[in-house]
Amino acid sequence: MFEVKIGSAPISWDVLSFGGSKTSGLSFSQMLDGIAAAGYEGTEISTNGFFPADAESLRAELEKRNLTAASSYVALPLGEEGALDSMLEQVQTVGALLANFNVSEIIIAGNTMPSRLEVAGSVAADGSEGWTDAEWKRAANQLEAVATHCKEHFNLKTVFHHHTGTYVETPAEVERIMEMTEPELVGLCFDTGHYHYGGGDVVAATEQYADRIGYLHIKDVWPEKLEKVRRERIHMREAWAMDIFAELGRGAIDFPAFFDLLRTQAYQGWMIVEQDSVGRSQRDPNWSPVESARQSRDYLRKILQV
Numbered sequence: 001m002f003e004v005k006i007g008s009a010p011i012s013w014d015v016l017s018f019g020g021s022k023t024s025g026l027s028f029s030q031m032l033d034g035i036a037a038a039g040y041e042g043t044e045i046s047t048n049g050f051f052p053a054d055a056e057s058l059r060a061e062l063e064k065r066n067l068t069a070a071s072s073y074v075a076l077p078l079g080e081e082g083a084l085d086s087m088l089e090q091v092q093t094v095g096a097l098l099a100n101f102n103v104s105e106i107i108i109a110g111n112t113m114p115s116r117l118e119v120a121g122s123v124a125a126d127g128s129e130g131w132t133d134a135e136w137k138r139a140a141n142q143l144e145a146v147a148t149h150c151k152e153h154f155n156l157k158t159v160f161h162h163h164t165g166t167y168v169e170t171p172a173e174v175e176r177i178m179e180m181t182e183p184e185l186v187g188l189c190f191d192t193g194h195y196h197y198g199g200g201d202v203v204a205a206t207e208q209y210a211d212r213i214g215y216l217h218i219k220d221v222w223p224e225k226l227e228k229v230r231r232e233r234i235h236m237r238e239a240w241a242m243d244i245f246a247e248l249g250r251g252a253i254d255f256p257a258f259f260d261l262l263r264t265q266a267y268q269g270w271m272i273v274e275q276d277s278v279g280r281s282q283r284d285p286n287w288s289p290v291e292s293a294r295q296s297r298d299y300l301r302k303i304l305q306v
Contacts, residue, residue, distance in 0.1 A: 002263055002306050006297065007042040007070045008035045009217070009274035013289045014281045015050060025281060026289075028052070032065050038293040039301075042068035044272060045101075047093055055100035069101040070270045071159075071215065076146065078110040079131050079139035079167060087142060088149055095154035105215050105270075106156040107189045108146060110139070112165035112236070120164040120236035121197050121229045123173075131167050139167070140180035147185040159189035159215040164197050165236045171200040178212055188212040191274070192253050193219030193245055197226065203257045210265045217274040220251030240278045248273065248296040249303070259304055273297065 010016070013031045026034075028050055035043050045051050045058065052058040062069060072094045077083045091106065098106060115129065123129050131139060147158035160181070162174045174195070178188065190213045192202045206213065225244045228234065234242075249255060273296045280287050300306060 002259075002304055003268045004262075004271045004304075004306060005041050005068070005070070005269065006039075006300060006306060007044065007068075007270055007272045008038065008040040008293055009044050009073075009272050010046065010050070012273060012275045012277055012293055014277045014279065016048070016278065029061070032061060032067060034290040034293065036065040036067055038290055039297040040067070040273070040293070042070045042270070044071050044073060044107075045069045045097065046072055047097055055097060059100065069098070069103055070272060071103055071105045071107050072098055073107045073109065073161065075109045075111050075163075076142075078142055079135040081138065084142050084145055087146055091146055091150055092153070095150055095156060098156060099154045104157060105159045105187070105189070106150050106154075107161050107215065108143065108158050109161040109163045109189075110166040110168055112163070113167065116167060116169065117165040117236045119233065120169065121199070121226065121239070122233050123170050123198070125170070125172070127172070130173060135167075136176065136180065140177060143177070144181055144185050147181075151185065157187055157214060158185065159187040161189040161191060161217070162194055162198070163191070164194050169194070169198040171195070171198065171205065174198075174200070174205070175208075178209065183212060186212075187214035189215040189217060191217040191219070192255075192258065193217070193221050193274075193276070196221050196253055197244075202253050203261060206258055206261050206265075213267065215269055216267075216271045218248065218255075218271055219273070219275050220246040220248050220253050220255070222246045222250075223252040226252070237278075240276060241283065243277070243280055243283075245275045245277070247275065247292055247299070249299040255299075256303060271300075273300075 150156040
């Protein structure tokens with residue numbers, strides 16, 4: 001049996017997990033009600049002000065709906081000189097929240113950067129649009145320092161999230177950060193949609209990083225829209241406004257092969273359906289986050305029998 005936990009992420013409900021922002025108009029209770037109604041086991045949580053700040057209040061709301069806290073996503077200014085202290089303060093706050101729940105991982109990513117938002121999906125292969133060697137070394141050291149802090153203070157394993165619009169987007173960049181960090185400290189939060197968007201082969205990467213993948217974000221990508229993004233070099237925020245991510249099974253990613261490989265690898269852990277839907281509720285009054293989430297959940301039942 002495939003022992004995975006199927007969760008939802010707030011961004012699938014047009015609720016951002018950073019910056020204290022939300023664009024959906026949904027209340028916290030409405031979002032949790034929808035996650036439960038769509039058939040998910042849990043959700044990622046946040047200190048962004050949308051979720052209750054008090055851990056016991058949050059626990060009560062989750063338990064009321066038979067939901068579990070999965071993890072939290074934290075974007076940090078990796079590679080920036082002199083930024084480590086502020087990074088540790090940020091993860092301290094999130095780690096303190098996660099420590100109240102039976103959570104195993106904390107998700108760490110780099111910040112999106114203006115220059116990379118402009119070329120997301122079309123990053124130059126020669127590395128000219130990325131970090132310098134000195135910045136790579138600094139970023140890797142900072143990431144390991146954050147991971148050590150989370151492990152020692154909260155018994156949390158750090159899983160690194162590659163992300164479009166950041167300095168770790170392309171397959172080569174993902175490979176480099178994995179090579180520069182210790183596996184016992186830094187695992188991989190593998191995101192199928194972002195990896196495909198960045199030019200990668202999802203199935204090949206799942207095989208390549210079998211020993212590092214400790215957490216999954218799964219999303220699909222509309223192939224025609226991504227082709228347009230690359231052809232016209234469309235800014236990442238505009239691509240998100242095109243609703244470039246599809247419900248599972250409707251886009252370009254070979255999920256049956258991906259899931260078969262995960263079974264072979266005996267993956268156990270969270271599989272978070274994270275369909276980035278930033279601002280979609282404002283653009284499309286007919287869009288239903290519950291129905292969208294339910295479609296993806298039904299697809300997983302059909303393909304995975306979970």
